[in-house]
Amino acid sequence: MLKSLIQYQFLQNAVLSAVLASIACGIIGTIIIEKRLVMMSGGIAHTAFGGIGLGYFLGIEPIIGALFITTSAAVGIATIKRKTTMTTDIPIGIFWAAGMSLGILFIALTPGYPPDMNTYLFGDILTVSRNNLYIILTLDALVVLAVTTLFHPIKAYLFDEEFSTVIGINTTFIEYLLFILIALTVVVVIHVIGIILIMALLTAPPAIAKLFTNDLKRLMLYSILLGIFFTLTGLWLSYTFNIPSGAAIALFTSIVYGAVSLIRAIMQRRARHIKG
Amino acid sequence: MNENKEIVIQVKDVTVYYQNVCALSNVSLTVKDKEFLGIIGPNGGGKSTLLKIILGLIRPYSGKVEVLGKPPVKALGAMGYVPQFTKFNRDFPIDVEDTVLMGRMSGKTPIFHKYSKEDKEIVDSLMDKLDLYPLRNRQIGQLSGGQLQRALIARALAVEPRILLLDEPTASLDSESKSHIYSILDELNKDITIIMVTHDMGAISSHVQTLACLNRQLYYHGHSELSEDVIHQLYGCPVDLIAHGIPHRVLHEHHNRGGGHLA
Numbered sequence: 001m002l003k004s005l006i007q008y009q010f011l012q013n014a015v016l017s018a019v020l021a022s023i024a025c026g027i028i029g030t031i032i033i034e035k036r037l038v039m040m041s042g043g044i045a046h047t048a049f050g051g052i053g054l055g056y057f058l059g060i061e062p063i064i065g066a067l068f069i070t071t072s073a074a075v076g077i078a079t080i081k082r083k084t085t086m087t088t089d090i091p092i093g094i095f096w097a098a099g100m101s102l103g104i105l106f107i108a109l110t111p112g113y114p115p116d117m118n119t120y121l122f123g124d125i126l127t128v129s130r131n132n133l134y135i136i137l138t139l140d141a142l143v144v145l146a147v148t149t150l151f152h153p154i155k156a157y158l159f160d161e162e163f164s165t166v167i168g169i170n171t172t173f174i175e176y177l178l179f180i181l182i183a184l185t186v187v188v189v190i191h192v193i194g195i196i197l198i199m200a201l202l203t204a205p206p207a208i209a210k211l212f213t214n215d216l217k218r219l220m221l222y223s224i225l226l227g228i229f230f231t232l233t234g235l236w237l238s239y240t241f242n243i244p245s246g247a248a249i250a251l252f253t254s255i256v257y258g259a260v261s262l263i264r265a266i267m268q269r270r271a272r273h274i275k276g
Numbered sequence: 277m278n279e280n281k282e283i284v285i286q287v288k289d290v291t292v293y294y295q296n297v298c299a300l301s302n303v304s305l306t307v308k309d310k311e312f313l314g315i316i317g318p319n320g321g322g323k324s325t326l327l328k329i330i331l332g333l334i335r336p337y338s339g340k341v342e343v344l345g346k347p348p349v350k351a352l353g354a355m356g357y358v359p360q361f362t363k364f365n366r367d368f369p370i371d372v373e374d375t376v377l378m379g380r381m382s383g384k385t386p387i388f389h390k391y392s393k394e395d396k397e398i399v400d401s402l403m404d405k406l407d408l409y410p411l412r413n414r415q416i417g418q419l420s421g422g423q424l425q426r427a428l429i430a431r432a433l434a435v436e437p438r439i440l441l442l443d444e445p446t447a448s449l450d451s452e453s454k455s456h457i458y459s460i461l462d463e464l465n466k467d468i469t470i471i472m473v474t475h476d477m478g479a480i481s482s483h484v485q486t487l488a489c490l491n492r493q494l495y496y497h498g499h500s501e502l503s504e505d506v507i508h509q510l511y512g513c514p515v516d517l518i519a520h521g522i523p524h525r526v527l528h529e530h531h532n533r534g535g536g537h538l539a
Contacts, residue, residue, distance in 0.1 A: 034368060085295065152389040156378050159368050162359055166331050167382040167435055168352040174385065214415035216369045 001239055010126055011239075017128045018235055020140045021192040021201065022227030027147050028185040029202040029227075030209075030220045031178060034158050038203060040077055043092035044179070045186045045198045047073035047099030052120045052190075053106030062120065063135055063187060070183035073099065078179040082172070123194030123246030125235055132191055139184045146181055147220075150174065155216055192231060197250040201227060204257040211264060230256065281308040284439055284469050285330055290339030292325055299325045302339070303494045307439075307486075312465045314484035315473045321491040323473040324360070327441050330471070331357055344438070353382045356432030358442040361425050366417040372427050373412040376402060379434025395434075402430045406460060422453025429460065439469040446476050458483050 005011045032041045048066040055065025073095055080091045107114050119127060128136075147154060156164040157174040165171045189198050209222035234249030241248075285307035292300040300322045307313055315323045328334040329341055332348030343351035356379070380395040391399075403409045406426045416424055425445055432440055445461075446454045454476070461470055462483060472484070480487060489496035 034365075036365075149387050150385065150389075152381055153385045155370070155374075156381060159365075159370055159375070159378070160359065162328075162331075162333055163357055163378070163431070165333060166352065166355060166357045167379065169381065170385040210369070214369045214371065219369050 001236060004239075009130075010128070013128045013130065013133050014125045014235055014245075015232065017133055017136055017192055018125060018231035019228055020133075020136050021189045022205075022231050023224050024140050024143045024185040024188045025201045026205055026222075026224030026227045027143060027220050028182055030206040030216070030223050031147075031154070031158065032182065032202060033206045033210075034216070035178075037182070038199070039089060040081075040092055040179075041182050041186070041202060042199055043077060043095045043099075044070055044074050044182055045195055046096045047102075048186050048190060048195050049104075049117075049120065050099040050102030050106070052117070052195075053103035053110075056115055057106040057110045061131070061135075063132060063190065066120075066190060067135075067139075067184070067187045069099070069102075070186050071180055074179040074183035075176065078176050082175070119194075120190055121194050121196050122244060123190065123192050123197060123249070125192050125231075125238070125245040125249075128191045136188050136191070139188045143181050143184055143188070146177060150177070151217070154178070158216075192246070193249050194246040197246050200250040200253045201230065204253045205230065208257060208260050211260065281310065283307070284309050284311075284344055285471075286340075286342045287326070287330065288340045288342075290326075290329055290336045290341060292322070292329060292334060293337050298492060300329070300336075300490075301492050303490070304339075305488060305494060305497055307469060307471060309438075310465065310467070310469055312461070312470045312483065312485045313472070313488060314480050314486070315471065315488045315490055316475070316477075316480065317490035317495075323490055324443055326488075326490060327357075327443055327471070327473055331355060331441060353435060354438050356435045356437030356440045358425075358428045358432045358440070358445055360443045360447065361421065361428055361445075362447055364416075364424070366424075368416065371413050371415055372403070372408055372419070373399065375416060375427050376408070376430045376434050379431040382435050398436075399430075399434055402433055406430045420453070421449050422456060425449065425453070425457060426460070429457070433464070437468065439471065440464060442470070442472045444473055444475065446474065446479065454479075 001011075005015065028041075032038055048070045051066035051069030052062040053065070054069060055062030058065065077088070077092060077095060081088050103117075107117065118124070153164070153169050153174055156167075156169055157171050157178075161171055164174075185202075186195075186198060189201060193201050205223035205226040206219060208226055209219050213219055213222060230253045231249050234252045235245060237243065237252060238245035238248040283306050285305070287303060287305040290300055290303045291298070303322075303326065305326075315326060317323050325334065329336055330343065330348060332341075332343075332351075341348055344354050348355075376399045377391050377395060380391055380399065381389060400409070403412055406429060408423070408426055408430060411419065411423060411427075416427065419427065429440075429442070429445070432442075440461075442461075446457055449457065458479060461472070464470065472479075474480070474484075486499055487496065488494060
C-alpha cells in the first residue's frame with residue numbers, strides 16, 4: 001500500500017482526509033461527550049443528508065449544501081435547547097427524520113438518473129477529490145482555530161454553564177459556536193465515514209482516551225491520535241480486502257472500543273477481587 | 277445590629293413563572309453588607325430560584341432586583357456562586373486547581389486566555405486556606421463530598437466577591453465536613469456578605485444571622501435569633517416549611533446533639 005500511496009493521488013487524498021477528519025472528530029467528540037450532546041450531534045449529522053439532496057437539486061457541490069443545512073439545523077437545535085425547558089430529544093428526533101426525508105425528496109425531484117447516495121451515507125474515503133480536500137481543510141482549520149482561541153471559556157462552559165454565566169462569560173455565544181462547530185465537523189467527516197457512521201468516530205476515540213487521562217486538552221489530543229489510528233487502519237483494511245471504507249473504519253473502531261471496555265471491566269473486577 | 281449598613285441586595289416584588297407554574301410570588305427582600313442570610317423552605321419552594329434571580333441567571337416575570345445598586349448582570353464579579361455540588365458532572369476532566377482557577381476568568385469571553393502569575397498566587401493561597409493544596413492535582417471525581425464543596429467555595433472566592441451565594445452547601449455531608457464548611461463561612465463572613473440556601477436547621481440557630489422563610493411567598497424575613505417573637509412567626513409558616521415536618525428541631529437543636537442530622 002505504501003508504494004501505491006506515493007503513486008496515486010486518490011490514496012494521498014484519502015490519508016489526508018482521514019487525518020483531518022480525526023482532528024475535528026477528536027476535538028468535537030470530546031466536547032459532545034463531556035456536554036452529553038451525543039443525541040444532538042446525531043440529529044445534526046442526519047440533517048446533512050437533506051443538504052446533500054439540496055446540493056444535487058440546485059446543481060451545486062453537495063458538500064456545500066450539507067454545510068448550509070447542517071449549520072442551519074445546528075443553530076435551530078441550539079435555539080430550541082435555549083428557549084424551551086422541555087427535553088430536546090423530541091425536536092432532535094424530528095430534525096433527524098425531516099433532514100433525511102428532505103434529502104430523499106430533493107433527490108427525487110432532481111431530473112435525470114438519481115446519484116449514488118451511498119457515498120454520503122456510508123462514506124467512501126477513496127473518492128475524496130482535491131476540491132473536497134480543500135473544503136475539509138478549511139472547515140478543519142476553523143474548528144481548531146475556534147477551540148484553541150476560546151479554550152478556557154469553552155472548558156468553563158462545558159464544566160459549569162451557570163457559574164460561567166455568573167462570572168460574565170458569554171455562554172450563549174459559546175453554545176451557538178460549539179453547535180456550529182459540530183455541524184462543520186459533520187461535513188468534514190461525511191466523505192470519510194458517512195452520515196450514518198459518524199457517531200462511531202465522534203464518540204469512541206474520546207471514550208477510550210478518557211481511560212488514560214483526566215485533562216481536557218490531553219483528552220482531545222489522545223482522541224485525535226486514536227482517530228488517526230482508527231481511520232488509517234480502516235483505510236488499510238478497506239484497500240487490502242476491498243471492503244467499503246466507512247464500514248471498515250466504523251467496525252474497527254467499534255471492535256477496539258468493545259475490547260478496551262471488556263479489558264477494563266476485567267481489570268476492575270480483578271482489582272476489586274484483590275482488594276476484597 | 278445591621279441598621280446602618282449599606283444595602284447590597286434589593287429584591288422588590290419579584291414574581292417568577294416556570295411555564296405556567298408560579299415559582300415566586302411578590303417576594304421582597306433586602307440584604308445588608310456582611311449579613312449572613314439563611315434561606316429555608318420546602319423543596320420546590322423557590323429557594324434556588326431566588327438565588328438565581330439574584331445572580332441574574334433567571335429574569336423575573338415582574339419586579340426588580342438590584343445588586344450593589346445595579347441590575348445583577350451588571351454586577352458580575354461582585355458575586356461568587358457555589359452551586360449544588362450534588363448535581364455536578366463529577367466525571368468532567370478537570371482537577372482541583374483548574375476548577376478554582378476558573379473563578380479568575382471573570383468578565384467577558386477572553387480570547388487566547390491565560391492565567392497570570394497573580395491568578396495562580398491567589399488560587400494557591402485560597403487552596404491553602406481551604407485545605408485543598410495537597411489535593412490540587414486530583415480530578416474532581418476523586419474528591420469526597422466535603423472536599424468538592426470546599427473546591428467549589430474556593431472557586432467562588434477566586435472571583436474575589438463581595439457577596440457569596442451558596443445553594444445547599446452542606447447537603448449530604450457528614451457532620452465533620454459540615455462543621456468544617458461552617459467554620460469557613462463564619463470566617464469569611466467577617467469580610468463578605470453570605471446568602472445560603474439550606475435545609476440544615478442546626479446551622480440556622482448557630483451560624484446564620486437572618487432568616488428568610490420561602491414557600492413561593494416570603495413568609496418570614498428577619499433575625500434568626502429564636503426569641504418568642506420569632507418562634508411565633510416561624511409557626512406562622514406552613515408546618516412542612518420547617519424542615520420536613522420537624523418544626524421543633526429548629527427550636528431545640530442544642531438539646532439534640534448526637535441525635536442525627538436532618539436531611
